[in-house]
Amino acid sequence: MILSMKSNLFLFAIFCLISCNNIKSQITENISAAQFYNLSNEQTGIIIDVRTPQEFSTGHIKEATNIDFYSNEFKNKLKIMKKDIPIYVYCRSGGRSSIAASRMQKLGFIKIYNLAGGINAWKASNFKLVTSSQPNKFIAPVVHVNQVDSILKENKMVFITVSTEWCLPCKKMKPVIQEIEKENYDVKFLYIDADVNKDILDRFKINGVPFFLIYKNSKELFRHVGVISKNDIMQQLN
Secondary structure: OHHHHHHHHHHHHHHHHHHHHHOOOOEEEEEOHHHHHHHHHHOOOEEEEOOOHHHHHOOEOOOEEEOOOOOOOHHHHHHOEOOOOOEEEEOOOOHHHHHHHHHHHHHOOOEEEEEOOHHHHHHHOOOOOEOOOOOOOOOOOOOOHHHHHHHHHHOOEEEEEEEOOOOHHHHHHHHHHHHHHHHOOOOEEEEEEOOOOHHHHHHOOOOOEOEEEEEEOOEEEEEEEOOOOHHHHHHHHO
C-alpha cells in the first residue's frame, strides 16, 4: 500500500514537471520609450497602435499597424495574429494600450511590451514619428469553401496565401509571394483575406497570418504561419 502511494506520488511529480516545462511563460511589461525603441529594433515583432485611425494619421511609430481599440474587429484581428512573436503596443498616453496588453495576454500572446506614457512619452523622448494618409478602404472578395475545394481539385499544385490588409508581416511577404508566382506558372496561387473569409479559417484550421498552404493533388503538402524565406517556399514547390 505504502509502495503504491509512493509510486503514484512519483508519477504525479513527473507529470507536473512535464506539464510545467510545456507551458510557455508569458511576459507583459510596461517599458519606457527608450526600451520600446531598442527592443522593437532588436527583436522582430509587430508594433500595434491601438488609437483611432484619425489619431494614427496624425503621426505614428514607423512600421506600426493600426488596430483601433474601440473597433468591433479589435478582438477578431488579435485572434488571427501569431502569438509567439513579440508584440509592442501603444496608444496616446498608455491607458488603452495597457488594457489591450491585458486582453492579449488572455488570448495567449507570449511577449507583450506596453509603451508607458504612450505616444506622448515617445515624443517627449524626441523619437521620430511618421505620418501616412489613410488609404482607401479595400474591399476584399469573399471566397467560399466550395470554391477553394474546386480549385484544389482542378489544379495539380495550389499555393494558398491567407493574409490581411493591416498585417505588417503580411505586407512584407506580399512581394516575396508575387515573385514566386511569376517564377512558377504551373502552380495556382490563391489569395484569401482573413478578415472577410472566416469560414476558410475554420475549414483549414488557420490560426494566424500570414498563413501559407501548399496542396498537391488535393492533399496538403505544407503549412506555415508567419514570415518565411523565398528559398524555404521554393523547396516545398520543387
